[in-house]
Every structure is written in C-alpha cells, then in structure tokens.
Amino acid sequence: MGVLSNKIQRDDLKAGDHIYSWRNAYIYAHHGIYMGGNKVIHFTRGAGQEVGTGTVLDHVLFSSSPSPLDSPCQICGDQTMLNGVISSCIDCFLSGGDLYLFQYGVSPAFFIAKARGGTCTLAASDPPDDVLHRATYLLQNGFGVYHIFKNNCEDFAIYCKTGLLVVTSISVGRSGQAASFVAAATAVVSSPLRFLTTSFPGLTVVACGLYCISRLVADIGIRRDVAKVPVERLVAGSCIDESVTGAGMESTRED
Template sequence: MRKGDHIYFNCGGYTHHGIDCGDGTVIHYTKNQRNISRISWDSFASGKTVFVREYGSCDFPDVVIQRAESRLGENIYDLFGNNCEHFATWCKTGIHASEQVKNAGATTGGASVSGAAVAGSIGVVSAAGAAAGLSGAGIMSGLATVGGLVGGGAVAGIGALGMAPATITTLAMNSVLEDNENLTSEEREARAVGRTMTTVGAAAGTAGAVGAVAAAGSVAGLSAAGITSGLAAVGATVGGGMAAGVAITVAAPAVAAAAVGYGAYCFWKWISE
C-alpha cells in the first residue's frame, strides 16, 4: 500500500472504503459513527483482506491526503449520496461518485422496469388480437397483431415484444459498465467489451427464444400449431401455459443481454490480468 491509495475491503454484499495516509493510519467515513475520522490501519482492516482500487488517472498523493484531512470530523453521511466510497473517490479524483450506488440503482431500476415491460407484454398480447384474452387463439392473434406492426407474423411478435425489456436491460448494463477516464486501461477495455456483448446477448436471446419455441412443442417448427405447442411447452417448465411461455420468451433477450454482457466483462478482466 502507498500513501494516498484508495483502499477497500469486502463486507459481503458491499465494500468499505478509505484513504491510506501512508503513516499507518487511514481516513474514512466510519461505518458506525457515520463521521470522517483517522484510525489505525489495523482498526480499519479489522482482520479483513484490504485491496487497492487502481486508477488510470488520479491526483497526486499529497493532494489526496489534503482533501481527506480537509473533511475530518464531517458527519453528514448518506448511504446513497455521501458514503465512504463517495468520499474516497472524491479524495482521489475530485469527483464525488460511488460505483456501488450507481450500479445498484442501474440494476435495480433496470430489473424493475424490464420486469414491468415483460408483464405489460402479456397485457398487450391479451388486448391486441382479434380474439381477446389469453386463450390459445387470443395469444396467437395478439402475437400476430404485434408482429404485423413490424411487417411479420406471430414469430415477429415475440421478437418485437422482447425489444422493450432487452433495451431497458441494455441501457442498465451500459450504465453499470460505462466508460470513465479515471479507470485503468484494462478496466476500460473490459467494460467496452461488456457493453458490446450486452447488445450481442440481446440479439442472441431473441434468436434463442424463437428457437426454443420452434423446438420445444409437440409440433416442431414455427407454424401456428408449432408456436402454440412450443409456447405451452416453454410455459410448462415453470408450471404455466402459453401465457407463461410468452413471458419467458419475451424476457429471454433481457436475461441474455445481462448474462452475456457481464460474463464477457468478467472474462476479459480475467484474461487481462
């Protein structure tokens, strides 16, 4: 560890951050008293493994320490707006930011809105077709109507309905993996790969969902009978019927976008080490 390092340790579902003063002490926002104080290294670490957050661009150690010392005694801690990570990042860069808060907001908000979009798609299917409701005929006519809006049929309807949750998830992942000039070149490259693969994952999820419908049913293929039996078979995997199958296939691109994007990011970081 070096003077002015941004250090942190894992606490299970979150991380705690501070600034190494280089003299055996650490300045941080205390977890219990909620004020900025200087404590010994051992007291800060509390027996845990301490890591250094690497930066591609940051201020000189003396500036970092000066900033940290200028706020000693502050007691306006706020979990979402002024926590220990906000403080340590500001000391290093002059930018008040928390990756934990940003990522939690993006993932929670993205999951909520994406889930609402999936639920809303069932309502659209139920209401859009010539045969209303969620009977087999109602679902098929609803999908055909939605698909007709993009120049296709029921299969296109599945893809069109999946666009909203996939787009929302992609935006959320792009926020989590957004570029930042203060990051190391390796981290920035891994995030760029993750953002690209999120989009690839969304497309792959759509293709995979359609392929699953075509292959899963008692009638193979993408005829009306094939789609009907395929959606029923997909829905049966969670104890439901065709409506559940629609929900799963509509959600698949969003799930794939998040899984492929984040997986690619982690893999790229791993091979870059």
C-alpha cells in the first residue's frame, strides 16, 4: 500500500480494519468495518429507498447496498433490500469489487498526495476493541438515516474507528468522499481566485490548490468542530438524525 493504491489482500486483514470497495466505475466507494471471520459490518441504502439526497443523484450515482446476485448468498441470504447497519460476508460487501484498506493517522503531505477523497484521514484510529464495540453496538441500534453527504457509509466507518463526530449544525463534508465533491465544486465554481488568471495552466493551479486546501480543512482529523462521542450516548441522544449541538460532549481539540 502507499500513495498510489490502498489495495490489500484478504489474508492481511485484521479485525477492526476499515475497508472499502469502489462502486460504479470508481464514482463512489462503499465502506465498512471488518469484524474478522469473513464478516463486515457496514451502513447501507436499501435498493429503491429514497433516503439519500432526494434528487436524481439517488438514481444516477449509486446505491451502496449489495448488488443483486443470480441467487441469494448462501451465508447472508438476499440483502439487496436491507437498509441501515447490516452484517455481511466479505463477498457480499465487495459485490465483485477489489478490497482496499482505509488509512489512519497519515501526514498532511500524504493526505494531499492522495488526491481522491475517502481513502485516508489525519485522525488516529482507536484500539480494535473499541472499534469492534462501536460497530457491534450500531449493528444492534442503528446509525440514523442514510444521507449521501451528511451521514453515509464512510461516516459510519470513521466513527467506528475514531468515535469522532462533527458537532456543528453544518455537517456536510465530514467524510472524505463528501469533502471531495464539495471541494471540487468550490474549486471550479465558487472561488474568486479564478479571476486572478485567464491562462489554462494558471486556472489549473488555482483550482488544484483550492481543491487540496478544501479537502484538508474538511478532514475530521484536523478540523476543530468535532467531539469524541461515546456510542451509547450517540444512540441515546439521537445525535445522527438531528443536528449535533455538542451539548454535554467533551471536545477532543485543545484550545
């Protein structure tokens, strides 16, 4: 593994690893937590469920539930219509895709070099026992309603690994994939710096710089509006379905 690829072999997996697999020609990756014993806990959108953006993106981009098979999996059964936090065998999770390992505690330089979001974070991972406890608890109690930008499968896996959640009312972009989409839109459309140059190379440099900065400042490992939220409090307080206010939560960032 390295800057070019996070691909990993199944034999190298450890319980508590955050894994992912690309979907729909690398448009989007589906994320989960490897539990050991060929099992993965992950957060899905049920086929045909309007639980994403509520726009045409739901139909054009992706569904993160397992792809339909010719016959139901002998281990998992038919999971195509399931919605929420589920447990699957690794074959159903991958749906025919390759296996990748999400990286934690990377340096800012490495993070920027991995131009595609949703592959790594500056945040450090907690011990595997904590990761497995969160994933198992959420399998039993849920992780709220799936939303492409605000509460997706990568958010679920990152929370299981770190216990961190954004505690401001604006939570768009807390996952790497969402941050990449927002950063790309910002770089192309919204920046006044694009008027500083009219040459194509100049515009490219400005856009790339804005894209990298936007991704970096949105990463949950560097932003200051996050808190460590125990999974029991997360579920009891319904912090996912409603905007997290941070009341009664101890911030992990020092002033």
